[in-house]
Amino acid sequence: MRHADEPPGPPAEVWVEGAYELGEGARWVDGRLVFTDILTGRLLHVPDGTRTAREIVRLDVPLGAVAPVHGRPGHWIAAAGTGIAHLAPDGRLDWLDRPEDDSPVPTRMNDGACDPHGRFWAGSMAYDATPGAGSLHRTDPDGTVHRVLEGLTIVNGPAFTADGTLLYVADSAAGVVHRCPLDVDGNPLGLSEFTRLPAGGSPDGMTVDTDDCLWVAVWGMGEVHRYGPDGTRLATIRLPVRQPTSVCLPPEGGRLLITTARYGLTGPFGAAGAVLTAPVDAAAPAAEAYRPG
Template identity: 70%
Template sequence: MRRPVPQAEVWAPGDFELAEGARWVDGRLVFVDILSGRLLELPAEAPRHARELLRLDMPLGAVAPVAGRPGHWIAAAGTGIALLAPDGKSDWLARPEEHSPVPTRMNDGVCDSRGRFWAGSMPYDGTPGAGSLYRTDVDGSVHRVLDGLTIVNGPAFSPDGSTLYLADSAAGVIYRCALDTEGNLTSRDEFARVGHGGSPDGMTVDTSGRLWVAIWGNGAVHCYDDSGALDATVRLPALQPTSVCLHPAGGRLLVTTARIGLCEPGIAGAVLTVPVDAAAPAACAYGQPPGT
């Protein structure tokens, strides 16, 4: 039986065009406004207005902290993967989408528990099969892990790091992939399919192994159990949720939203909060050795 979930409220107002990549880092919420190239933070207390940490002159899809270097980030930005200093200066590791047959940008990304950064790409015009998934190893090498996808979203990992969840938003499908210790995919299966006019976007896995997914275009967050069954639905007062983050202490789900393309956006572009009985670890850092 699907369990009822309390209603969402505005946690921090905002008019973000395409907020995404919500992560809990060092006691605060960090997220991006993709098309403006901004990295922002919100303190644990609310309501507050977001503070800009840095700004790029290109789309900024997602970031993860760099281990042992406060204020430094690894980022899926523009057409590739870069290390960012606090002033926004970029050290590019690779630009694998620079010469894509169609204009393409990097999108959502996250680190796994072994300190590797995973990020997807997407074509601006929605060309089918033009998106890919990349893995950046701790030595800075960037590898294409999957291709033939379209809008790659929401990399998320099971608590033990052996399972990768990935969405192709254009297809409405969430995949579950098994990984070996080197980060190679050993299998890929359809985990869930989203219908009713919505698309799976950003996601996270809670400490009990349930997958929480922002459903773009349907004003909802879905919670799936580890079999792929829909366990709960959170209804939202904004049509375009983009990413989700569970507070490490439990009790709070945070949701970024977007106002792009909406004639009457209302509160779209704000960060929402919902009281839930779930928690997830804070964001893993790039280069973090296992077990530390």
């Protein structure tokens, strides 16, 4: 529900046609949108000047999200399957760790992103959304993977302020976005509730803009919310689909890009599964790269 004092949000329209089952992980990399279709294991991009998504690689495990690797064009660090891996241009996975192999229930990696210090953060979730089975993992430049938060259910985000001192992470099943200060080594210094969504809304992918405001895709409500640093909702963008999954603000500003999902729906699908766009007066830095030591 839109707050009474919010101005009407801008209209959203289809930017890239597509029947993506579970689009996710929208990031701006090298002047193009990069995103995943999680359950099909596909990494896709929209080449500059086009409105058509093309496949970069296809894996035989779910692919939650990627980040570019600094100094290695075409190489990615990936939240895939049950862990974290280097992803080569030919689709080869070199596993750093698979921390969810030993989970008591079948579990996969979900959304992920790098912080401004070049560390890769990625969440996990049980396939059946078992309560408390999700965790947040941090991959350091030396390639070690650390479980930094646990006891969550469906871990989404993460997103960071420009100085890397504050983490936002969503527990989608609980309808809550948490904020978490970090020390210089990326260790959490506490967890507090930043915002709680109305019943029926689940926070999904997020990004922080150049004004330190947080943008959140709201699964189930067909909206994107923009929040000020104090948690005040500043804007609501209504979408022609109910399941937005992630958001991306290109550095040049002027537009918001939104991935969506057909997962769990029965036809007619309409625009569900497409990449949407809406005009906005906001921008964000390009995706941070993983910086191996």
